[in-house]
Amino acid sequence: MEKLNRYGQFVGKRTIEELRMLAGYLQGKVIQHINSTAVGGGVAEILSKIVPLLQELGVNCQWDVIKGSPEFFDVTKAIHNALHGKEAELTDKMLEVFNEISRMNIREMNLYGDIMFIHDPQPIALIKRKSGMKKSKWIWRCHVDVSGPDKNAWGFLEPFINKYDAAVFSSPHFAHQMKPRQVLISPSIDPFSDKNREVTREEIDTVLNKYNIDPRQKPIVCQISRYDALKDPVGVIKAYKMVKKYVDCQLLLVGNRAADDPETDKIYKEVLEAAGKDPDIHALLVEDIPYEINVFQRVSDVIVQKSLREGFALTVSEALWKAKPVVASAVGGIPLQIKHKYGGLLCHSIEGAAFAIKQLLNAPEYAKKLGENGREHIRQNFLLTRHLREYMLLFLSLYTEDGIVTL
Secondary structure: OHHHHOOHHHHOHHHHHHHHHHHHHOOOOEEEEEEOOOOOOHHHHHHHHHHHHHHHOOOEEEEEEOOOOHHHHHHHHHHHHHHOOOOOOOOHHHHHHHHHHHHHHHHHOOOOOOEEEEEOOOOHHHHHHHHHOOOOEEEEEOOOOOOOOOHHHHHHHHHHHOOOOEEEEOOHHHOOOOOOEEEEOOOOEOOOOOOOOOOOHHHHHHHHHHHOOOOOOOOEEEEEOOOOHHHOHHHHHHHHHHHHOOOOOEEEEEEOOOOOOOOHHHHHHHHHHHHOOOOOEEEEEOOOOHHHHHHHHHHOOEEEEOOOOOOOOHHHHHHHHOOOOEEEEOOOOHHHHOOOOOOOEEEOOHHHHHHHHHHHHHOHHHHHHHHHHHHHHHHHHOEHHHHHHHHHHHHHHOOEEOOEEOO
């Protein structure tokens, strides 16, 4: 329990004791998480932290990944965009690609969990195995913003969703009429991960030299996210150019590739075209090296998350944990993380983002106070221990009848 005990310095010993108690009730149960990629993106990052800690608590928790072709991930990316409100262009051929790969995974995957925890649309069709696993409980975890999905895409997924025992969402705005019980569980960050731990001066200098970034030259405005149209990196460049007229600053855009996202190169090309020859715009396509992301956030003066739609955006919690002032769009799960004018600034447009960035660059003491307040809000609400507790309570609730646990 050495790794788990260290969280006590942030959340207290009683919280750790409660986690151990809940884990005790799950002895003998196997939890099997399934998603679409082992690296890249927030889902893989969360599972890489949640699974080992549950195992340390003595819970038999496993993690498996579906197989998929490039054509399959093209389709699931289209579904992803449609769930975020983009008009769906799901042809019969595309749906057949989805169904064909799904049938392969249904046929070939080793499904063995007492609790099957399925993440996002890519593996959603695995629920067809439910009838042959009569003792298993099935959870669908939706990590994306489905507050206003395209009706065709939602209609395609709905028959699958309705077969699950529970559906988990990150924000109350994502609730829908559906057969399974709905549960609100927000994501979390791990304060001891390479992305969030304290970094040394040597690590900072190594990263800055590697990418030729000099924070002493001009204040840094930074957005860290996948190169995805819904993250609006081109909009961030437009906001930066507005700010640049009044405050001499530099912009740092940092993104990596996810195995299930085929649009990275296309969006990155658009970003480079929007950046032009401005020497103060650093648009980096990097490997997924967590401590480098940590450094980028720590050397920045203002962190931006100007998403058009958003499931949650853990980059906001990560930045606030470092006591950095954040300007972010008031979409998806972001308002749960930022209390406007207390722990950050929310915006609704490119112009609003530019105004907020300029305000923080011109008022460093105000920016510092927002960052400090934001860190405390994250400590109380969005650390990994809270996430663990709510997942285990969800597992136990699946075996509860009339208030009695029937494990």
